[in-house]
Amino acid sequence: MQTLVLDNGSFAIKCGYSEDSASLRTIPNFVMRTKRTKRMYIGDLIDTTTDLSGLYYRSPFERGYLVHWDAELAVWDRVISDDVLACTPSETNLVLTEPVNNLRQIQRNLDEIVFEEYQFASLARAPASRFSILTSSDLICNGKLEPQCVLVVDVGHAFTHIVPYYNQRQITRGIRRVDVGGRLLTNYLKETVSFRYWDMMDETFIMNVVKEKCCFVSQDFKRDIEATRGCIGRRKGDSNLGLEYVLPDFTANNKHGFILDDHSHMNDSQLLPLCNERFSIPEALFYPMDVGIEQAGVHQAVEQAISACPSEMHRLLFANIIVTGGSANMPGLSQRLQSEIQMLTAYKARVYTSSDPMFQAWQGACKATAEGMNDWRLTKKQYEEMGAQRAIIHYNNFI
Numbered sequence: 001m002q003t004l005v006l007d008n009g010s011f012a013i014k015c016g017y018s019e020d021s022a023s024l025r026t027i028p029n030f031v032m033r034t035k036r037t038k039r040m041y042i043g044d045l046i047d048t049t050t051d052l053s054g055l056y057y058r059s060p061f062e063r064g065y066l067v068h069w070d071a072e073l074a075v076w077d078r079v080i081s082d083d084v085l086a087c088t089p090s091e092t093n094l095v096l097t098e099p100v101n102n103l104r105q106i107q108r109n110l111d112e113i114v115f116e117e118y119q120f121a122s123l124a125r126a127p128a129s130r131f132s133i134l135t136s137s138d139l140i141c142n143g144k145l146e147p148q149c150v151l152v153v154d155v156g157h158a159f160t161h162i163v164p165y166y167n168q169r170q171i172t173r174g175i176r177r178v179d180v181g182g183r184l185l186t187n188y189l190k191e192t193v194s195f196r197y198w199d200m201m202d203e204t205f206i207m208n209v210v211k212e213k214c215c216f217v218s219q220d221f222k223r224d225i226e227a228t229r230g231c232i233g234r235r236k237g238d239s240n241l242g243l244e245y246v247l248p249d250f251t252a253n254n255k256h257g258f259i260l261d262d263h264s265h266m267n268d269s270q271l272l273p274l275c276n277e278r279f280s281i282p283e284a285l286f287y288p289m290d291v292g293i294e295q296a297g298v299h300q301a302v303e304q305a306i307s308a309c310p311s312e313m314h315r316l317l318f319a320n321i322i323v324t325g326g327s328a329n330m331p332g333l334s335q336r337l338q339s340e341i342q343m344l345t346a347y348k349a350r351v352y353t354s355s356d357p358m359f360q361a362w363q364g365a366c367k368a369t370a371e372g373m374n375d376w377r378l379t380k381k382q383y384e385e386m387g388a389q390r391a392i393i394h395y396n397n398f399i
Helices: 043-048 069-080 104-117 128-140 182-196 204-214 221-227 277-285 298-307 311-319 333-342 357-371 380-396
Strands: 002-008 012-017 025-028 031-033 040-042 056-058 092-098 122-127 149-155 160-166 176-178 243-246 271-274 321-324 351-353
Touching: 002 069, 002 357, 012 069, 012 357, 025 043, 025 069, 031 069, 040 043, 040 069, 043 069, 069 104, 092 104, 092 128, 092 357, 104 122, 104 380, 122 128, 122 380, 128 149, 128 160, 128 321, 128 351, 128 357, 149 298, 149 311, 160 298, 160 311, 176 298, 182 204, 182 277, 204 243, 204 271, 221 277, 298 311, 298 333, 311 321, 321 333, 321 357, 333 351
Parallel strands: 002 092, 092 122, 149 321, 321 351
Antiparallel strands: 002 012, 012 025, 031 040, 031 056, 149 160, 160 176, 243 271
16 A cells, blocks of 8 residues: 655645655645736646736645645645545555644644545654654764764744654653744845835745745854945945846746846846845844844754753754754755854754755655554554544654
8 A cells, every 4th residue: 555645844745655756746835826817726736827926825824833724625635636646545544744742633633634534544643853853864874873862953934843852752841943934034035125125025935936046044144244245236346145136027938037147138127136135034043033033043942952851862962963844955054053053062063954854854754654654653443443532642652
């Protein structure tokens, strides 16, 4: 029987069959409506249009938790349809991710929908960080050993979770959350650009693409700020940190926009100059108070998480830090995080990032499936026998 692995992120669903890595797909986890035509698009169907200006998003998630079930079911229906994965639930085992410290009512609803609405043959679910640690040996020990202690920094769309693990079990008292993720960074960039250059407040889709293509984490913020003093894109100043982004004209040839190189001539296009915005926006990860969030930065939250764990684990946890999640793709993040953490501890800090951290949880879930999940998963029959409450207790035993 085939196994469908569904990493249900609040920005994108990473889904595919564990037996076939080529089946991996990334589906936007939104129901979207265009501004001009008012047409609705579910998930990846947004790729069928060039009308991406002023998109209205309806997310199944609020503050990182799944609450709008009608929107989520619409996206899941798209995922299992013949046009995407051609899944027959009654003949498929499901492996599903959920948020850290997920609410029990949400867990109950998840189980009911999986078994009663879709009739999947079995279900295994856990936080994405729990699956991410299953690939930690490849990052830390070249696959030779399983590290005993691992700290996962999951930089997601809604927030960033820091979760320590000992022997693949989470240390609950050490879990920390920072309410800064990809969504906040996109909105911060959108507001900054709208104040300085063009009004982009309705262009969330475009500004998310700009963030992913242009932003990076500075290794020396003061130096880079000095280097960009007086710079507005490449129109002023001599800084090589400035660039100009060609905004899309929503045609097949320029659907998302692109970075203007030195040899291009775009006389008829709108240009968005970017300079210190490229690296000042991601600083919110380290200094949330700059955007009005009275919380510790990610590096400080890591130190707090480790300090809450038994002292004999501290050295190993500092040495085995894994950064994962979609926003972990930002250039320079792991290097900056390591240097910031190192200033907070006498232990040697090491931060690891996979070649594609967005898919690390999906890959870890595939590895768990290959190694067997008979104790972890519940079949539909077992779920019906034990009931929803005992099913929740069962799954919590494996995180």
